[in-house]
Amino acid sequence: MTDPRIMAVTERIIERSRPTRRRYLDLIAQEADHGLRRPRLSCGNFAHGFAAAEGDKPAIKAISGPNIGIVTAYNDMLSAHQPYGRYPEQIKIFAREVGATAQVAGGVPAMCDGVTQGQDGMDLSLFSRDNIAMGTAIALSHGMFDAIAMLGICDKIVPGLLIGALRFGHLPALLIPAGPMPTGIANKEKQRVRQLFAEGKVGRDELLASESASYHSPGTCTFYGTANSNQMMMELMGLHVPGAAFIHPNTPLRTQLTRHAVHRLAALAKGSQRPLGHVIDERSIVNAAVGLLATGGSTNHQIHLPAIARAAGIVIDWEDFDTLSGAVPLIARVYPNGSGDVNGFHEAGGIAFVTNELLGAGLLHGDVLTAGGDSLAEHGATPMLEGEVLSWKSITTSGDDTMLRPVAAPFMVDGGMRLLNGNLGRAVIKTSAVDPSRWTIEAEARVFSDQQSVLAAFQAGELERDVIVVVRFQGPRANGMPELHKLTPALGVLQDRGFRVALLTDGRMSGASGKVPAAIHCSPEALGGGPLARLRDGDRVRMSADDGVIEVIGVDLATREPVAAPPYPMGTGRELFALMRTTCDTAERGASAMLAAMDVESAIGAAMVPV
Incomplete structure (x- = not known):
């Protein structure tokens, strides 16, 4: 039976989303009935679609079986995605084994936040998600496909693939991972x-x-940041083959999991079963949020999950996260919330153990529709090979209680993500890696408008005191909301020297957010006159995860004029994203220009429909 606190949040989301979810379901039903499909293409259109299909041309031409569209984020600079280079060849072979075919529908960009961290390119990072979503839609727009295989792992890439694929939510879909490096x-x-x-x-x-x-080496970075949080969420949303997330690349087990995923997609397509738009519903979105909280996952998903949800007509906000966090215990400690990495996490029981624990405690909706298996309970097992036969073993006990604990004896009684409110706006804070003695910091502010100025002040010894470092004009409309993880070492040094230090920003931190308390995603952002634009050096700021407060003390901000924003960023292609910066939504709504425009268009269309 589902925990009543989880049910209350789910019901609140369902009620709030009723009109937008209905419009979405109507859209994909219309696409299923009348949308672009191979049998409806003209002969000229269709011939173009299989002209280069080589050995698969007769099967595609005869429509003798389902055709799987591969959307790939392959490049060989990004370690997590380098293994995908040979996947299309493998997928085509595996598809033929079950009377199906596969074609690469298109490629989407995949940038590495590890390479761009603290560099100009990071300003493109968040909006690359919209670019990926649109690229996915372009790839699938040809009407040649009966199912979707998405090859993507990292930070913005999985959300972008999902957002784009959800516009084709009448089709079954799976993400096929490649696994972490050793x-x-x-x-x-x-x-x-x-x-x-x-x-x-x-x-x-x-x-x-x-x-x-x-x-x-090839493979996903092994800390539990946004990329690996993506993998956990896809498991709990039923969009992976069970247990596929953390198996190493280029191993026999990984190859068999890919094969199984292709066979599964072909079977779903043949039966028109479990379309993506029904697999992702209000319950599966809540399941993803619960998994994120229970495992101390990335703060970036306070932005990405609302965006994914919106693409399916579902509205989730930070108050939902905050309420869920109060109901969900922290049962995993993976670096940066612990010492071990995702490989140790998997060896200790990993997602299989987490799934079983959360299902057993009623903290997940076990009755959701899943695509990778027949039920969410199947994700409570880890895959293995016996000879060449793929099988799964249920995991019900932790192999390392410093990394995984049962719900009955958690590391923390809550999920460690809190909503902060006050005269400085709304922000989120991740407490799972922060010592409780630092959950409340009150100190004078030192205000900056870019990361480099913070590092220069640190090097000059100007921050050797209790201080709340404020970095403003880092919101989505100002410069694309870059991650500020480059500040972590300097702030960590100050904290280790005994100072009470915190970060306050309208920007993002990495999925590697760690021991320094950080109030992030502050909204409204500084650009446009938000409260952070009215802060001054020396203002006393109180930031409390204990009380859910973020405020400046003894100052009436309304009496102050906001400071002028820096010039919009130029170079490294950032000027090409000006339209996204100037039209995007707030962080709480997903910080997406594309979804903001889509909502407006949808509302106008709904208003024009005769009653």
Whole structure:
């Protein structure tokens, strides 16, 4: 039986979403009945679609079986996506085994936030999600496909693929992962060297050697950031083959899981079963949020999950996250919330253990429709090979209680993500990696408008005190809402020196948000006169996860004029994203220009329909 607190949030989301969800379901029903499909293409259209299909041309021409559209985010610079290079060839072979065919429908960009972190390119990062969504829609617009295989793992890429694919939600769909790289140096050691570099105690050569020992081979980075949080959410939304998330690339087990996913997609397409737009519903969105909270996942999904939900006509907000966080215990500690990485997490029981625990406690909706298996309960098992036979083993006990614990004995009684409200706006804070003694910080503010100025002040010794570092004009409309993870080592050094330090920003932190308390995604953002634009150096700010408060003390902000915003960023292609910056929604609504415009168009269309 589902926990009544989970049910209350779900029912609130259902009621709030009723008109938009109805419009979405009507859209995909119309697409299923009358939309573009192979049998409806003209001969000229159709011939173009299979002209280069080589050995699959007769089967596609005869419509003798389902044709799977592959949308790939492959590139060989991004370690997580490098293994995808050979996947289309494999998928085509696996499809033929079950009387199906497959074609690469299109490719979408995949940028690495690890490469762009703290660089100009990071300003493109969040809006690359909209670009990926539109690229996915372009790929699928040809009407040649009966199912969707999405090849993507990392931060904005999975949300972008899903948002685009949801416009074709009458088709079945799965994400096919490639898995994490093997464990490199210990994460704590990597963190130690970063802080030494920030202090000037080691040089670039030592830092590069450390980073290269951490990020060292094909596969996803092994810390539990946004990419690996994506994988967990896709499992709990039933959009992976059960247990597929954390199996290493280029192994026999990984190959068999890919094969199983292709066979599964072909079977769903033949029976017109489990379309994506019905697999993703209000309950599955709540399940994703619950999994995120229970495992201490990435703060980026406070933006991405509302955007995914909106693409399916579902409205979820930060108050829903906050309420769910009060009901869901933290049962996993994976770096940066613990010492072990996702490989250790998987070996200890991983997503299978988490799924069983949350289902057993009534914290997940077990009656959701899933695409990767027949029920969510199947995700409570981990895959293995016996010879060449793929099988699954249920995981009901933790193999390492420093990393995974049961719901009855959690690391924390709540999920460690809180909503902050006050005269500085609304923000979110992740407490799961922060010592409780630092959940409330009250100190004078030091206000900056970019990351480099913060680092310069740190190097000059100007932050050697209790301080709340405010970095404003980092919101989606100002500069695309970059992650500010580059500040983490410097702020960590200050905290280790005994100062009470916090970060307050309208920007994002990485999925690697760690031990320094950070109130992020502050909304309304500074650009346009938000409260952060009225803060001054020396203002006393109180930031409390204990009380859910973010406020400036003893100041009437309404009496102050906002400071002028910096010029819009230029170079590195950022000017090409001006339309997205100037038209996007708030962080709480998903920070998407595309979805904001789509909502307006949909509302206008609904108003024009005769009653």
